[in-house]
Amino acid sequence: MKLAPYATLALLAGATLFAGACHSPAAQHAAAPSSALAPKQAHFALYKFGQRIGVEHDKLVRAADGSGVVRATFTFNDRGTDVPLAAEWRFLPGGHPWHYQAWGFAARGVNLDDRVDLAGDGTVEIERQDEAPKHTRAPAAFAVASGYAPVIGQELLVQDWIARGRPAHLAILPEGEVAIESRGKESFARDGKPVSLEHLAIFGLVWGREDLWIDDKAELAALVSREAGKVIVEALRRQGKNPTREGTIEALGRMDYYDMGGYSVAYRPDIRAGSKFVELTIMGGKGKIRQ
Numbered sequence: 001m002k003l004a005p006y007a008t009l010a011l012l013a014g015a016t017l018f019a020g021a022c023h024s025p026a027a028q029h030a031a032a033p034s035s036a037l038a039p040k041q042a043h044f045a046l047y048k049f050g051q052r053i054g055v056e057h058d059k060l061v062r063a064a065d066g067s068g069v070v071r072a073t074f075t076f077n078d079r080g081t082d083v084p085l086a087a088e089w090r091f092l093p094g095g096h097p098w099h100y101q102a103w104g105f106a107a108r109g110v111n112l113d114d115r116v117d118l119a120g121d122g123t124v125e126i127e128r129q130d131e132a133p134k135h136t137r138a139p140a141a142f143a144v145a146s147g148y149a150p151v152i153g154q155e156l157l158v159q160d161w162i163a164r165g166r167p168a169h170l171a172i173l174p175e176g177e178v179a180i181e182s183r184g185k186e187s188f189a190r191d192g193k194p195v196s197l198e199h200l201a202i203f204g205l206v207w208g209r210e211d212l213w214i215d216d217k218a219e220l221a222a223l224v225s226r227e228a229g230k231v232i233v234e235a236l237r238r239q240g241k242n243p244t245r246e247g248t249i250e251a252l253g254r255m256d257y258y259d260m261g262g263y264s265v266a267y268r269p270d271i272r273a274g275s276k277f278v279e280l281t282i283m284g285g286k287g288k289i290r291q
Contacts, residue, residue: 039059039060041058041059042056042057042058042060043055043056044056044058044074048076053078054074054075054076054077054083055074055075055076056072056073056074056149056150056152057072058070058071058073058150058151059071060152062091062095063093065093065094066091066094067091067093067094067095068090069088069090070088070089070091070156071086071089072085072087072088072151072152072153073085073086073150074086074087074149074150074151078107078108083105083108084104084105085102085103085104085105085106085112085149085150086102087100087101087102087103087146087150087153088100089144089153094163095159095160096160097116097143097144097156097160098117098118099116099117100114100117100144100173101115101116102114102150106146106147106149112129112146112147113127113128114126114127114128114129114146114174115128116144116173116174122137122138123136123137123138124136126174126175128174138173139171139173141167141171142170142173143156143157143160143172143178144172144173144174145172146174147205148206148210154205154212154220154223155214155219155220157170157178157202157205158180158200158212158218158220159218161180162218166180168180172205176204176205177204178202178204178205179202180202180203181200181201181203182199182200183199183200183201184198184199185197185198185199186198186199186213195221196216197213197214197221197222198213198214198215199211199212199213200212200214210224210225211223211224212224231255231258231265234251234255234258235248235252236251238251238254238255252267253267253269254267254268256268
């Protein structure tokens with residue numbers, strides 16, 4: 001892949017959602033922590049099927065000791081409906097999160113309202129939409145995230161994972177666990193110059209596997225997530241330059257095994273289910289979809 005000038009490139013969702021981002025200095029403001037370094041901004045342009053559908057704006061104010069605050073606004077348009085999401089992370093010296101809040105929509109029609117606060121005694125208060133607040137002991141090592149978005153959250157997750165010594169598994173608050181593996185260094189071209197990025201695989205944040213690439217500052221350079229639309233794209237690809245409806249059906253019928261990255265499907269002319277995998281959908285008391 002070729003990275004755009006002064007921008008990182010991310011791919012979100014296997015139906016191919018691209019997000020271009022840059023990290024650049026921003027003006028100092030009153031909310032900056034003591035001894036803060038120059039604040040930075042990151043901007044992600046979101047694309048799906050080659051079409052620009054949204055944007056994310058992030059402001060990062062971090063001190064030399066790792067403390068600080070990161071704020072994000074994320075919006076994309078899904079078939080005519082805007083899907084907005086905002087989030088905030090606050091960090092202790094050492095770079096570990098003590099406060100997290102995300103509110104808005106995780107997808108079209110899927111509300112999100114999460115809050116995590118770490119107390120001085122090592123306990124954590126968790127609040128989620130339509131659920132009673134939960135007070136519990138914090139895991140020995142954890143990061144905070146509510147899913148694939150905002151994009152900057154993936155960068156913060158990886159940075160926390162690195163700071164904690166790259167454990168095989170890392171607890172996620174408000175809930176869950178991820179496994180992160182390094183796939184080694186890979187070389188790309190940017191402005192005609194070679195760029196070396198580390199390839200990481202993340203399991204547990206979304207269905208199957210996510211692949212992302214970070215630079216030597218552990219900043220996000222590229223991200224690939226996957227969804228069911230990837231199966232149709234693969235069926236079209238197998239037909240060559242002149243795909244048809246009939247050809248798509250035939251290609252799916254021959255797709256006896258297809259790995260979408262940690263999640264595989266299998267079709268035959270007499271088997272059209274693709275997978276027997278079952279995911280639970282959790283609804284709150286007011287009928288809102290929680291997961």
